[in-house]
Amino acid sequence: xxxxxxxxxxxxxxxxxxxxxxxxxxxxxxxxxxxxxxxxxxxxxxxxxxxxxxxxxxxxxxxxxxxxxxxxxxxxxxxxxxxxxxxxxxxxxxxxxxxxxxxxxxxxxxxxxxxxxxxxxxxxxxxxxxxxxxxxxxxxxxxxxxxxxxxxxxxxxxxxxxxxxxxxxxxxxxxxxxxxxxxxxxxxxxxxxxxxxxxxxxxxxxxxxxxxxxxxxxxxxxxxxxxxxxxxxxxxxxxxxxxxxxxxxxxxxxxxxxxxxxxxxxxxxxxxxxxxxxxx
Numbered sequence: 001x002x003x004x005x006x007x008x009x010x011x012x013x014x015x016x017x018x019x020x021x022x023x024x025x026x027x028x029x030x031x032x033x034x035x036x037x038x039x040x041x042x043x044x045x046x047x048x049x050x051x052x053x054x055x056x057x058x059x060x061x062x063x064x065x066x067x068x069x070x071x072x073x074x075x076x077x078x079x080x081x082x083x084x085x086x087x088x089x090x091x092x093x094x095x096x097x098x099x100x101x102x103x104x105x106x107x108x109x110x111x112x113x114x115x116x117x118x119x120x121x122x123x124x125x126x127x128x129x130x131x132x133x134x135x136x137x138x139x140x141x142x143x144x145x146x147x148x149x150x151x152x153x154x155x156x157x158x159x160x161x162x163x164x165x166x167x168x169x170x171x172x173x174x175x176x177x178x179x180x181x182x183x184x185x186x187x188x189x190x191x192x193x194x195x196x197x198x199x200x201x202x203x204x205x206x207x208x209x210x211x212x213x214x215x216x217x218x219x220x221x222x223x224x225x226x227x228x229x230x231x232x233x234x235x236x237x238x239x240x241x242x243x244x245x246x247x248x249x250x251x252x253x254x255x256x257x258x259x260x261x262x263x264x265x266x267x268x269x270x271x272x273x274x275x276x277x278x279x280x
Contacts, residue, residue: 011044094128141186205230
């Protein structure tokens with residue numbers, strides 16, 4: 001499953017589902033958590049079940065309520081057997097949380113689909129980031145959040161005036177990025193909240209791809225084109241990567257080579273292979 005773009009849609013707004021699916025997003029995240037007030041969660045569950053029953057072409061994840069809440073039992077009772085493409089687990093705190101969700105889905109009588117944990121929403125969760133490799137077979141990827149954690153620690157904001165992250169949250173972003181790669185799963189960048197800032201979004205996507213993220217969460221259909229473009233290797237990128245692979249194929253015993261006037265070595269080869277795999 002390609003996951004360049006994952007678009008959040010409130011679960012209690014079924015009139016938006018078809019428009020979201022037509023946005024070009026690689027996957028939808030039908031939300032039962034933050035965007036749905038308690039009084040509307042039952043309606044949202046029903047709307048999601050009905051949508052999934054129609055077999056939508058776009059893969060649909062469902063963001064559950066956190067494991068520590070009573071709402072998760074109702075979520076699973078309604079959703080588990082509807083065969084969503086994946087589950088998004090908010091306030092995840094490492095491998096133990098993934099194992100718990102897999103077990104709870106089994107208790108609901110279904111096989112657990114791939115899970116995308118939001119892995120940085122509590123202070124304690126940061127100290128479990130290294131454990132996700134233990135449950136990598138159950139993961140669709142790993143993502144992080146920059147909203148709940150500041151509230152949890154009493155920070156005024158996670159962002160500077162120019163939109164960049166403050167030092168503590170830049171560190172959190174980096175830890176989540178490395179945790180995903182350590183587990184061998186997709187590293188999904190968090191949302192860009194300013195829907196109207198087209199240039200800012202493009203720069204944010206470019207930074208994410210530069211730093212090693214492979215996809216991104218979105219909050220509006222208007223963001224999808226920029227995200228998909230930014231996380232799709234260009235023809236020039238593919239050609240450059242293929243040239244590196246071809247150079248080492250022609251000299252399999254070489255540890256380093258000169259290509260187009262610059263030195264390349266085995267890390268460049270691995271990077272090129274990764275890019276070509278994403279392009280495919």
